[in-house]
Ligand code: ADP
């Protein structure tokens with residue numbers, strides 16, 4: 041019993057340590073990103089521009105992995121704020137267009153403009169980015185990723201619909217389990233973190249998918265989740 045306790049305590053300390061290292065690593069990464077971006081704005085060859093874009097993309101990928109990981113190990117106390125969902129989703133769609141374009145994916149948005157949400161915006165964005173990126177990555181032949189925002193009773197529903205590879209029932213059941221990924225460069229952290237965040241927001245994620253046809257992920261959130269996460 042005593043030994044078990046020690047083991048649990050050690051694991052806890054390890055988790056805390058990993059979380060603080062991940063947190064600290066973000067700062068130098070931000071500095072590197074800033075300087076590369078500065079170099080990018082100068083007169084450089086097209087080839088060098090391409091390399092710099094690769095550096096920035098990879099830095100962003102590392103940052104996303106750290107963020108997903110951190111939201112698992114250390115759910116921070118962060119403030120809730122009220123914002124317009126459609127406007128925010130549109131902003132995220134714009135940010136993601138740079139990763140959609142090279143894959144021949146268009147992002148189409150439709151939504152009820154009077155839809156507001158009170159929650160932690162950074163965490164909400166993290167879930168959106170994860171789900172939309174998965175949709176884009178699933179459409180190996182290109183296509184249109186549709187995003188719908190609507191309000192139902194006291195809830196906001198965001199549907200992310202792709203026409204990609206789809207999943208079998210077994211595959212759907214494995215979603216969100218630790219480190220489950222079918223991608224060469226995948227981490228399996230994205231959905232794990234997203235499910236956790238949405239759960240902390242008192243919401244849920246529903247999945248509807250057909251192998252070879254596509255997938256619809258629905259994020260259902262109470263309009264106000266004032267509870268701080
Ligand atoms: P990663 O994207 O790093 O693989 P995720 O946790 O985001 O990790 O997703 C886990 C797995 O779930 C993916 O590797 C993929 O097999 C499956 N998946 C998630 N979203 C979709 C989707 N829209 N269409 C098909 N498969 C998906």
Ligand code: MG
Pocket residue numbers: 170173174230231
């Ligand atoms: Mg992913």
